[in-house]
Amino acid sequence: MAQFRSPSWNRLPFVVRLMVTATIALLVAGAAMLFFSARQDAEDARSDLAGQLQAERETLPAAVAEVVVIGDFSTLQQILDRYVGRQSMASIRFQDASGVTLESVDAPITPVAPAWFASWMDLADVSGTAAVVVGGHLYGEVALTLTAQGAVNRVWRRLLNHLAILALAIGIDFLGIWLVLRQGLAPLSRLQDGARALAEGDMAKRIAPEGSPEMRRLITAFNDMAEATQRSQDRLVRARDDAEIASKAKSKFLSSMSHELRTPLNSILGFAQVLDFDRRQPLNADQKVSVDHIMRAGQQLLELIEQVLDLARIESGRMTISIEDVVVDSAARECIQLTQPHADDQDITVLNEIDPRMAVRADWKCLRQVLLNLVSNGIKYNRKGGRLTLRSSPSGPGWGRISVIDTGEGIPEDLRDGLFEPFNRLGKEGSDVMGTGIGLTVSRELTEAMGGRIGYASAVGEGSTFWIELPLA
Amino acid sequence: MLHRIFKALAVVVGIASLGPWHAAAAGDALSFGVLSQRSAVLTAQYWNPVLEYVKAKTGTALALKVARTAPESNESIKAGGYDFVYSNTIFQPAMADAGYRVILRPRTEAIASHIVTLEDSPITSLKDLDGKVVGFPSLAAFVGYAVPMDHLMREGISVTPVFGGNQEGIMGQLKVGKVIAAAVNSQVMRAFAAREGVRYRILWGSEPFNNLPISVHPSVPGDVAEAVRTAIADMATDPEGMRILEETGKLVGQKPPYGFLPSSPDDYANYVEFYRTTLVKDIK
Numbered sequence: 001m002a003q004f005r006s007p008s009w010n011r012l013p014f015v016v017r018l019m020v021t022a023t024i025a026l027l028v029a030g031a032a033m034l035f036f037s038a039r040q041d042a043e044d045a046r047s048d049l050a051g052q053l054q055a056e057r058e059t060l061p062a063a064v065a066e067v068v069v070i071g072d073f074s075t076l077q078q079i080l081d082r083y084v085g086r087q088s089m090a091s092i093r094f095q096d097a098s099g100v101t102l103e104s105v106d107a108p109i110t111p112v113a114p115a116w117f118a119s120w121m122d123l124a125d126v127s128g129t130a131a132v133v134v135g136g137h138l139y140g141e142v143a144l145t146l147t148a149q150g151a152v153n154r155v156w157r158r159l160l161n162h163l164a165i166l167a168l169a170i171g172i173d174f175l176g177i178w179l180v181l182r183q184g185l186a187p188l189s190r191l192q193d194g195a196r197a198l199a200e201g202d203m204a205k206r207i208a209p210e211g212s213p214e215m216r217r218l219i220t221a222f223n224d225m226a227e228a229t230q231r232s233q234d235r236l237v238r239a240r241d242d243a244e245i246a247s248k249a250k251s252k253f254l255s256s257m258s259h260e261l262r263t264p265l266n267s268i269l270g271f272a273q274v275l276d277f278d279r280r281q282p283l284n285a286d287q288k289v290s291v292d293h294i295m296r297a298g299q300q301l302l303e304l305i306e307q308v309l310d311l312a313r314i315e316s317g318r319m320t321i322s323i324e325d326v327v328v329d330s331a332a333r334e335c336i337q338l339t340q341p342h343a344d345d346q347d348i349t350v351l352n353e354i355d356p357r358m359a360v361r362a363d364w365k366c367l368r369q370v371l372l373n374l375v376s377n378g379i380k381y382n383r384k385g386g387r388l389t390l391r392s393s394p395s396g397p398g399w400g401r402i403s404v405i406d407t408g409e410g411i412p413e414d415l416r417d418g419l420f421e422p423f424n425r426l427g428k429e430g431s432d433v434m435g436t437g438i439g440l441t442v443s444r445e446l447t448e449a450m451g452g453r454i455g456y457a458s459a460v461g462e463g464s465t466f467w468i469e470l471p472l473a
Numbered sequence: 474m475l476h477r478i479f480k481a482l483a484v485v486v487g488i489a490s491l492g493p494w495h496a497a498a499a500g501d502a503l504s505f506g507v508l509s510q511r512s513a514v515l516t517a518q519y520w521n522p523v524l525e526y527v528k529a530k531t532g533t534a535l536a537l538k539v540a541r542t543a544p545e546s547n548e549s550i551k552a553g554g555y556d557f558v559y560s561n562t563i564f565q566p567a568m569a570d571a572g573y574r575v576i577l578r579p580r581t582e583a584i585a586s587h588i589v590t591l592e593d594s595p596i597t598s599l600k601d602l603d604g605k606v607v608g609f610p611s612l613a614a615f616v617g618y619a620v621p622m623d624h625l626m627r628e629g630i631s632v633t634p635v636f637g638g639n640q641e642g643i644m645g646q647l648k649v650g651k652v653i654a655a656a657v658n659s660q661v662m663r664a665f666a667a668r669e670g671v672r673y674r675i676l677w678g679s680e681p682f683n684n685l686p687i688s689v690h691p692s693v694p695g696d697v698a699e700a701v702r703t704a705i706a707d708m709a710t711d712p713e714g715m716r717i718l719e720e721t722g723k724l725v726g727q728k729p730p731y732g733f734l735p736s737s738p739d740d741y742a743n744y745v746e747f748y749r750t751t752l753v754k755d756i757k
Contacts, residue, residue, distance in 0.1 A: 062514075069513040070539050134514055135521025135721075137537070 015181050022173050030166035038159050042121040045151035049126050052088060053146050057130040060142050064094065068132050068139045073102060080104040083144075090125060090147035094132075096140035109149040113156030121155060123148035187211040191222055203230035247315055255312045258305045265305070269298040304436040310369070311422065311438055314445045321363045321449050325473035328402055329356040331364065332390050335371045343379050343388065350379075353391040359473035360400050366446040367470075370454075371402070373439040374466045378406035380433050381464075395469045403467040410460035419456070420444050443468075502534035503693065506555030508546045508562060508685060510610070510640045510661065511725065513539040519721045520559075523705070526717050530704040533697055542638055543613030544757045556693050557701065561615045561685045564744035565756060573688035576702040578736035580709060581727070583681030586616035586624075587662055590654040591647065592672040599630055599677050607632040608643040608652035612757040615744070617643070619756045620679045621656035626752045641665065647673070660684065664726025683740050687733060708732050 009017065060083070067075045076094060083092050084106040093103040111118065127145040131138055187210050197205035206223050209216040272294045275283060283291060313319040332354045343350050360367070371390075378388045386407035395401035411419065411426065418424040423437040447454040447468050458464035505524055507516050516539050524535040538555060540546040547562050549555060553571040563573040588607070590596045596605075602625070610617035617640060625632055635652060637643030640661045647655040648671050659678065666673055687705065689698040708714025709732030718731035748756075 065514045065517075066512060069517040069537070070541055072541060134517040135519065135537075136525055137517065137521040 014185075015178065018181065019174055019177055022177060023170055026166070026170050026173055030162075030169070034159060034162050034166070037162060038121075038155060041155040041158060042123060045121075045123055045148070045155060049088060049123070049146050049148060049151060053126045053128045053144070056083075056089075056144055056146075057128050057142075060092075060144065061130050061132045064142065065132055065134050065139070068094070068096070069134055073100070077102050077104070088146045088148075088150050090145045092142065092144045094140055094142050097138060100140075106147075109147060109153065111149055112153045117156055117159075118152045121152055123152055125149075184212050184215065187215045187219060191219060194222060194226070198226055198229065203233055252312075252316070254308050255316075258309045258312070262302065262305050265298055265302055269295060269302065272298065300436075304438075307436045307438045307442055310442050311445065314442070314449065319446075319449065321366060323361050323363060323450065325359045326362045326364050326367055327356070328358045328360055328367070328392060328400070329354045331368045331371055332402075334368060335375045336390070338372060339375050339379055342376070346379060346382060347385045348379055348382050349387045350375075351387065351389040353389055354402070355392045358392045358400055360402075360470035361473050362450045362452070362470050363446075366450055370443045370446050370468060371404070373443045374404040374468075377435075377439060377466070378404045378408075378464075380435060381408045381428075382406045383408055386463075394472075398472055399469050400472045401467050401469045403465050405463065405465045407463040410462055410464055411456075411458040412460055416458070440466075502536035503556035503697070504538045504554070505535040506538045506540075506546060506549055506558040506560070508558075508560035508613070509540050509543045510614075510658070512639075512641060513541075515641075515725060518724050522717045522721055523708070526708065526714055527701055527704045530707075531697075531700040533701060535701070543611045547613050547757050553690055553692070556690050557687060557698075558690070559685055559687050561682070561741070561744060562613055562757075563686075563688050564615075564741060565748055572691045574691070575686040575688050575736050575738045575741055576698060577687040577705055577733040578740055579684040579686075580730040580732050580734055581660065581684055584616055584661075584684045585659040585681050586620035586656060586677075586679035587659045587675050588621050588625075588654060588656050588677040589647070589662060589673045589675050591650070592674050594653060594674065596654055596676065597674075599625070599628060602632050602654055602676070603630045605632055605653055606635055608646050608655035609634050609636050610640045610643045610657070611636050611638060612755055614640065614656075614658070615756075616658045616679065616682060617656055619751060619753050620682070620747065621677070622753045623747070623751045624677065624679065644669075644671075647671075660727075664728075668726045680743070682743060683736075686736055686741060702735060705733050706735050 012020075063083075064076060064079055067073075067079065080092050080094065080102055081104045083089055084104045089106060090108075091103065091105040093101060095101045113121075125145055125147050127143065129141050129143045132140050132142060187207070190207055190210075194205050194207045203226065206226060207219045209219045209223075211219075272291050276288070276291050276295065310319075329352070332352055336350050336352060340350065375388065375390070382388060388407075389403075389405040391403045391405060393401045393403065415426045418426060420440050422441040425435055425437040428435065444454050447470075450470060452468055452470040454466070454468045456464060456466045505520065507520055509516070511519075517537055520537050524537055528534045535557065538549070540549060543562070546560060547565075547568070550558055550560060550562060550573065551568050551571055553573075558573055562568055563571065563575075588599065588602075596602060607625075609622070612618055618634075618636075622634070635646075637646050637655075640658055643652070643655045644657060644662060644665045646652045648669060654676065662673070665671065687702075689701070708718055709730070715731065722729075722731045
């Protein structure tokens, strides 16, 4: 049964497996039948020969007695000649008491069976004698030999006939299976077409039930499945449409609200700066602290609004992406330059290990925005006096990786699932680190919009590495 | 199937001289010829035990010799081919030169020739046979052919004879209706009818003739002939001999008394007279 579990066997077409199985079954059954039939034939032939010999021994003396008593040797010779014409009679000899001998020998029967078969049958010629006694007087003795060759030939021919019948049965079996399965499995191809149509989106595709009861049940089940899938997909489409409408409404709302918020916020920041830098009426210390609070809170709010606006543009599909060859080093240097003051505030060393020759297929603004977010996060969540490294490396054929490596405290395992969720700051909401919580969300959206990938690796107490991968130019 | 016969050998030792074949087969045995009246096997079943008995009693081995037909028997008798012979054809003039001499006759009553038909036959008298086909055992059958044919000729009844080869043969033909009437040995017919369940009607019967005698050839020494005659004649008084006679007698349907009596040619004088005066010229 090992072959029936092997992959190569299971890969064979169903029809072939069925035919092979049926053929093996027929061959085994046929071989057993032939074996036992031939063995029985051999046994019967052996018994027949013995029976015939006994019968001849019983009847032959009476048959020749008349001419033996008369001493009519010519007639006796004719009788012996006729006897060797009988089935299986090889030779017959009569010898009287004085030594007169008459003999008749049949022509040897030409063997038609191969030697191994004759040997396997184990049939030997049989011989016997019979006394010709009439009225108590012994006239002589008849010796006769029956050949087994005829029986061997008959059994061999019968075996060949059985083999021919077996071959015919296998042929009919093949033809029958092929015809039945060809007709019976025809609906499968239509079922296959239907499944392909479903896969290609034709949810209205249905198959007319046909064929055997089993096939009809299968087709009915397929149609039921298609029906359920169509209903399910309809629900999903409606849900998606509803979600898209809601998302667009939300984006529109956020965009509108952000615009509406940014205008007064800019006024607030502007007037705060005026107050801070008014040389005619300088602020006292308390006022200075209060104005600094207003400006810091305003900057944070403005940053938040900018990020929200970016996210809204991406989700609404209004973000325009222009893919071109971008030298990563230039984008990295600009980001470092923009964030250097913050790094200096934290006493963080920023290292640029970007290959100056590395160029990727990206939107320059988007790439700069992503790198800016990652570098900004790397500075904000680094330890004081730590280090931030920008590094480039190949990433598979045709791809390049840009990594931002910090030496912060790392991201705990239990918080990583919410890393790219918008407004999720992983428990830093109450800290003195300012942030909006949507930087990584925007970075992921932008990276994927450029056809790239984003990921990270982090070790608690050692730091984190955020990377993006983009096609090389 | 003869085409299948590859080889047929006849290795014959002395086959060219079949005359003394019995003697060759039995060494110094004397031949004992029997007129072919029954099948050879039945004849052998009857006579071989008797001959074995004689050998046991006298030390003289007798080898049975049976010819295919009665004419062949007669040819051998005519040539003096048998040392002893059981036949009544020795009385034919043509056989006289052989010189056989009667030494024993059956204890049974004398035989007669009968012309018979089946009991339900439309033939009721000999005259009804005029112009008909009548069966006979063979030209060599004395009471089966010579005597009845002589009578039919003397009565002016013309019949067309057909021959059955021997007594059994013609009786068999009568039984199955192949012949409407047959001339037979009265005793043989009686035994056959008893054995085969045949009911028959006798149309004519001849004068009695002593049944077939056992005769001896002049070449056989007198003491040997006498010893054989005594042994056979004494069988009826010897329990072992009687047992053999009874058993063999039953085989051929004989009725008692069994065995033979010493005899002489005088007991068969009517045979000689018949052959001298008969109108039948084709007796074998």
